[in-house]
Amino acid sequence: MPPDTTATDDPASDTRQPHQHRPRHPHLARMRSLWRMKSYLRPYTTRMTVIWVTSFAGIGIGIAIPLVSGAIVDGPVARGDTGALLPLALLALALGVIEALLVLVRRWLLADAVLGVETAIRDDLYRHLQRLPMSFHGAWQSGQLLSRVTTDLSVIRRFLGFGMLFLVLITVQIAVVTVLLFQLYWPLGLLVTASAVPIVITSMRFERGYIAISRQVQDEQGDLATVVEESAGGIRTIKAFGRGGHVFSAFDGGARKVYRSSMEKVGLSARFFTFLEVVPNVTLAVVLLLGALAVGAQSLSLGDLVAFTTLMLQLVWPISSLGYILAMGQEAMTAADRVAEVLGTEPDIVGGPGAVERPRGHLRFEGVEFRFPGAAEPVLRDVWLEVRPGETVAVVGATGSGKTTLTSLVPRLHDVTAGRVTIDGHDVRELSLPALRSMVATAFEEPTLFSMSVRENLTLGRPDAGEEEIEAAVEVAQAGFVHRLPWGLETRIGEQGMSLSGGQRQRLALARAVLSRPNILVLDDTLSALDVETEALVEEALRHVLREATGIVVAHRASTVLLADRVALLLDGTIAHVGRHHELMATVPEYRALLSADLDDDPGGPKSGFDGDADGDIDGDIDGDIDDGLDDLDTEGVLR
Numbered sequence: 001m002p003p004d005t006t007a008t009d010d011p012a013s014d015t016r017q018p019h020q021h022r023p024r025h026p027h028l029a030r031m032r033s034l035w036r037m038k039s040y041l042r043p044y045t046t047r048m049t050v051i052w053v054t055s056f057a058g059i060g061i062g063i064a065i066p067l068v069s070g071a072i073v074d075g076p077v078a079r080g081d082t083g084a085l086l087p088l089a090l091l092a093l094a095l096g097v098i099e100a101l102l103v104l105v106r107r108w109l110l111a112d113a114v115l116g117v118e119t120a121i122r123d124d125l126y127r128h129l130q131r132l133p134m135s136f137h138g139a140w141q142s143g144q145l146l147s148r149v150t151t152d153l154s155v156i157r158r159f160l161g162f163g164m165l166f167l168v169l170i171t172v173q174i175a176v177v178t179v180l181l182f183q184l185y186w187p188l189g190l191l192v193t194a195s196a197v198p199i200v201i202t203s204m205r206f207e208r209g210y211i212a213i214s215r216q217v218q219d220e221q222g223d224l225a226t227v228v229e230e231s232a233g234g235i236r237t238i239k240a241f242g243r244g245g246h247v248f249s250a251f252d253g254g255a256r257k258v259y260r261s262s263m264e265k266v267g268l269s270a271r272f273f274t275f276l277e278v279v280p281n282v283t284l285a286v287v288l289l290l291g292a293l294a295v296g297a298q299s300l301s302l303g304d305l306v307a308f309t310t311l312m313l314q315l316v317w318p319i320s321s322l323g324y325i326l327a328m329g330q331e332a333m334t335a336a337d338r339v340a341e342v343l344g345t346e347p348d349i350v351g352g353p354g355a356v357e358r359p360r361g362h363l364r365f366e367g368v369e370f371r372f373p374g375a376a377e378p379v380l381r382d383v384w385l386e387v388r389p390g391e392t393v394a395v396v397g398a399t400g401s402g403k404t405t406l407t408s409l410v411p412r413l414h415d416v417t418a419g420r421v422t423i424d425g426h427d428v429r430e431l432s433l434p435a436l437r438s439m440v441a442t443a444f445e446e447p448t449l450f451s452m453s454v455r456e457n458l459t460l461g462r463p464d465a466g467e468e469e470i471e472a473a474v475e476v477a478q479a480g481f482v483h484r485l486p487w488g489l490e491t492r493i494g495e496q497g498m499s500l501s502g503g504q505r506q507r508l509a510l511a512r513a514v515l516s517r518p519n520i521l522v523l524d525d526t527l528s529a530l531d532v533e534t535e536a537l538v539e540e541a542l543r544h545v546l547r548e549a550t551g552i553v554v555a556h557r558a559s560t561v562l563l564a565d566r567v568a569l570l571l572d573g574t575i576a577h578v579g580r581h582h583e584l585m586a587t588v589p590e591y592r593a594l595l596s597a598d599l600d601d602d603p604g605g606p607k608s609g610f611d612g613d614a615d616g617d618i619d620g621d622i623d624g625d626i627d628d629g630l631d632d633l634d635t636e637g638v639l640r
């Protein structure tokens with residue numbers, strides 16, 4: 001990822017996407033990112049208005065109290081008029097109580113609004129992440145996304161809720177109090193204003209340093225989250241290889257980085273806030289001294305000096321928190337910028353307006369090329385393949401030859417970079433994504449199960465599936481083991497749930513794909529983790545399902561190839577041969593080399609119908625079956 005434009009020149013700490021341009025005015029860009037967030041406050045307009053009104057009223061009352069105190073000193077106290085003292089004292093008390101009530105109302109209203117805003121942004125961000133294509137998720141570290149959805153949003157919430165309000169209130173309070181100080185006694189007013197100058201200059205310098213260091217801390221926290229996430233996901237591999245120590249060192253390195261940067265951040269703040277504490281206190285001492293002299297010289301009344309010092313003390317908190325709130329604003333701008341990097345990434349895979357009226361699942365790859373972003377060479381080039389409704393084609397190729405990539409082009413997990421993929425004559429890019437993805441179901445080799453019940457996992461693609469349909473899909477996938485789980489279909493599995501074996505997970509994924517009743521069923525080496533016996537049973541049941549759907553089966557094993565009517569051989573990124581298994585075995589040495597190793601090694605050869613004379617068996621048993629249903633199909637699927 002490219003360098004952060006503000007934080008560091010160290011490419012290792014980059015978190016932006018390679019294609020993201022760097023803004024010419026990063027500060028403005030950050031402000032704009034934060035400004036964009038204001039739209040989330042819109043539903044709370046009335047509430048925010050009440051909050052602002054109560055806040056200003058609170059400030060007004062806060063400023064009035066010292067003036068009443070001054071009046072008490074110069075009036076009843078100076079004259080010894082105890083009768084007049086009581087009403088003024090009661091007035092000061094009433095003002096104090098009202099101010100406290102206003103703060104209570106403001107806090108209560110504010111908390112609700114800002115938590116609502118945070119939830120709305122978080123929902124939008126999550127929704128957007130779901131829309132972003134595989135290429136985005138492949139390029140971004142998951143920890144960086146996680147920290148944006150959690151930490152950064154909390155930072156934005158804190159600023160939108162409290163920081164922004166207090167920034168305005170404090171500015172107004174400082175302005176009004178300064179005017180009053182000048183009115184009470186302008187020479188001391190001038191002194192107080194002069195004392196603010198070093199504060200403002202230091203604040204500005206602090207702000208610059210703080211932006212850089214807070215972005216660095218936020219990025220490093222994201223990196224650390226990635227390490228935690230990866231090691232949690234890969235705990236089995238880590239344990240098996242005894243790499244706990246190594247992973248810990250990587251984590252420790254990341255944690256120390258966060259520690260060092262956080263300490264730097266704290267050090268910077270500590271120096272700044274100490275400075276902010278010292279200046280007002282020194283000023284107060286000087287004001288008291290000069291004020292006492294002025295009272296002695298009768299150019300200032302005692303009451304005015306009381307009012308002046310009380311008012312001046314009211315400035316200490318706003319001025320010292322001004323820096324903090326500005327820093328909070330900077331942090332929020334950085335966070336908004338990081339969130340905007342995600343929200344501003346337009347999904348490059350968006351659905352078209354179309355839908356297929358009565359889908360039959362006629363699939364064609366027409367001159368398809370696919371190149372991963374930034375890759376020098378395409379993975380697939382000039383791919384022509386036709387899979388007719390009800391037909392099943394096995395895609396065979398060496399490992400890394402692009403089989404998974406080819407199948408991922410059908411549901412548009414990736415988009416072709418040239419040529420087109422069509423279903424029933426419609427370019428898949430013209431179809432709406434829900435329409436397309438309801439037609440195509442994929443069972444992956446490495447199935448993902450979510451931390452929910454077996455039933456919820458199974459019905460992911462068909463939430464309305466009935467009991468009988470679920471049972472039928474479970475049967476096809478030979479996944480009857482689910483009934484023996486402690487709570488049957490209601491057993492919670494996946495992360496934090498019941499652990500399943502690789503084969504059990506694959507069978508559930510297969511049942512999930514079958515249950516969604518797709519027009520096109522993609523099996524991406526889905527049966528690789530099954531034992532030979534179970535595989536044979538699954539395949540037998542799958543044959544019935546595949547008769548009603550168009551199938552693409554990525555196959556490494558000869559036994560899986562036999563599920564298909566025809567085989568497409570992927571060589572050098574293109575479909576080099578299409579034909580029946582025995583034809584390719586007989587005529588294509590590369591195909592023979594790929595599959596005969598499997599036939600020789602297959603310990604279950606005899607069980608699955610293979611033995612030394614594999615060809616003979618295949619021809620006799622399986623091809624006979626296939627031929628029955630496929631007489632009308634052209635065996636040459638290559639369209640050229």
Ligand SMILES: Nc1ncnc2c1ncn2[C@@H]1O[C@H](COP(=O)(O)OP(=O)(O)OP(=O)(O)O)[C@@H](O)[C@H]1O
Nearest residue numbers: 138372375379397398399400401402403404405406
């Ligand atoms: N996100 C990616 N970015 C860049 N290259 C990728 C990406 N994913 C896969 N590749 C590359 O594309 C090529 C094809 O990968 P693919 O997963 O389609 O192969 P495959 O034939 O399915 O392999 P296998 O049989 O091992 O599952 C590989 O060389 C792989 O390194």
